[in-house]
Amino acid sequence: MARKPTPKLDQLEKGPWPSFVREIKKRADKNATCADLLGVLEKSYEERVGHWKHGGIVGVFGYGGGVIGRYSDVPEEFPGVAHFHTVRVNQPAGWFYTSAALRTLCDIWDRHGSGLLNMHGSTGDIIFLGTSTEHLEPIFEELTQAGFDLGGSGSDLRTPSCCCGEARCEWACYDTMAFCQEMTMHFQDELHRPAFPYKFKIKAAGCPNDCVASIARADLSVIGTWRDCIEIDQAEVAKHAAKGNDIVKDVVMNCPGKCLSWDGKALTVVQEDCKHCMHCINAMPKAVRPGKERGAALLLGSKAPIMEGALLSSVLVPFIKMEPPYDDIKALLEAIWEVWSEDGKNRERVGEFIQRVGMGNFLDAIGLDPDPSMVAHPRENPYVFYDLGGNGKE
């Protein structure tokens, strides 16, 4: 297939790192969409202007989300990318596939799209990049036949995602994959039929290392933790010391809670000062591990800066036992969605909503008692307003 020269894009193939240009070129010789994708991108680099129109509305019958419409504003020049829709496919929890499943996905995408895909997008989904409207229903049909489903897009519950959890990780404090699967299946309506003021993301991390970065990327971050004391195996600590690890410098002095001490023979911890940061556990595998009473902390409100600035999630429930079928978390989510959907503005994330209405009012509305753990940082304003409660005489 004839391809126009792309001198500017070719620059992006230089150097030892992976190159998306190199990957697209591999398919450009046999696929018109990929050839035109390179062409339109080179044109954008030359003219310093994007050639994708803003937003399109396409989808499949029965679903309001899962497909993102994309059109070129130069379709005559690059007919292969006149339509270049993105399809989000719900990933399996923890991103575990058989090679047969991967081949099935690739075959479907070869038949109906550009063949370019993203494993995985930052939502966690499998991202199929570049197809046209008439292929959407056939793609959907073939995906569902193969046991896959579309993910979320627009103002709906986005595809829940999680770390690999207990499948591979000894630090997981709960079964993130079971939780992710249960939320996905239970909230199918919220996932496929957008009805929220804006997007809502759930990410489940098995421990405070938070490998899925849920604290920065999910409206509801479910982060595994423990509420008793970390467990210390003194014999293993001694082995680390014998190997030449500097326990004081590398572990004790890096503890943000200053709760550890090492006398050369034993590592001791002051439990109430422990911030559950995972540093000592990461630094000394086998020697230190999370406590026995495990569960998760629920944090709410993080988002990237689009409408307003970036936010990190802050604590809503300091500790909750993670017991299937997670009815307590489902009820809490439904209460949050009810309040936010009723009073949230169009395109207002739940974190921004809480900032606008105030945490106290929000907690009242969802029926949750305030807790000192919810305080993200000390008050900066010295003028204190407080409600005496009841009839004001208490």
Added chain:
Amino acid sequence: MASFTHGNITIEVDEDGFMAQPEKWNNEVALALASTEGVTALSEDHWKLVNYLRDYYTKFGVAPMIRKLCKETGFPLKTVYDLFPSGPAKGACKVAGLPKPTGCV
């Protein structure tokens, strides 16, 4: 800009099939557009939804939020999808002749 023909009706539409000139909307146009969204006939319930969307749009210049639409028409979201299988934004708004709602990825 593409044109779309259904029976005697020919209208200008954008690439998603939304009307380029919403002021040319009428009941026959609605019926023609419905045929592209998996709706063969417009029942009383379809018209209730379409008329609500048009009234709201005429008054406020934007499409209503989905929760408001469900509340004020009395249709649960499931019913809205039963009426318009491609959903309120793509299906119902298109048939009601509203400009394409701006979506978010």
